Amino acid sequence: MSKHPDNPWWCPEHDAPRMIMTREEWDDAAEAGHVTPEHVMQRLKNIADHVFDNETSIGFDDEGFVVSLTAAGMSLPGGVTLCVYPNDHPPPHVHIRVRSRPEAKLRIRLDTGEFMDDAPDGLVRKKLKGLQAAVRENHTVLAGWWQEYHGDPVVIG
Structure with a gap:
């Protein structure tokens, strides 16, 4: 009952x-x-x-x-989360959340590895390079999520 x-x-x-x-x-x-x-x-x-x-x-x-419904994401050391959203727009990209900077909007293109947004004040160059490296290291998984949700393969150019 x-x-x-x-x-x-x-x-x-x-x-x-x-x-x-x-x-x-x-x-x-x-x-x-x-x-x-x-x-x-x-x-x-x-x-x-x-x-x-x-x-x-x-x-x-x-x-x-x-x-939002976040269908795929991974947590990394240092309070960093990488997310690929199912209802997102091209170009293929990953959203990055940094726990110490919750207001920061950071996206990296999966096809070029470049940031789509200006770096927020207070994030040092070393941290930004580390975020790009994390995306490169996890590219296969992230690109796979993008292709699964959007149907388009990620072509590195």
Whole structure:
């Protein structure tokens, strides 16, 4: 028997909360009285995953709502995460998140190895070269993810 049989945000089969993904869904669920303590705990976990840059298959904003589905990513030493997004645009590239610089937008092209964005203030040249080296070292995996999601092989040029 489900704890919340009349709650559309509760899975009766697993007797567990269904993820409330957007602010609008949260507001609707709250207004209808369907937000449970389990939903609140899940949202707090989502916030923590975002703040602490935990590797997850879903990207969250600082309020714990879904902003992207990250189908492939790898964590590297030093708080660096490399991600390839399934609904991204050409040219083939990898997104780089640096835990110490969460506001930094860094992308490296998989076909040339060059940065697509200007280096943010405070990231030293040595760190940037290290990020490029990490992408080169993991190129086969990253390019494979890109091809899997987008259907286009990555041609190094």
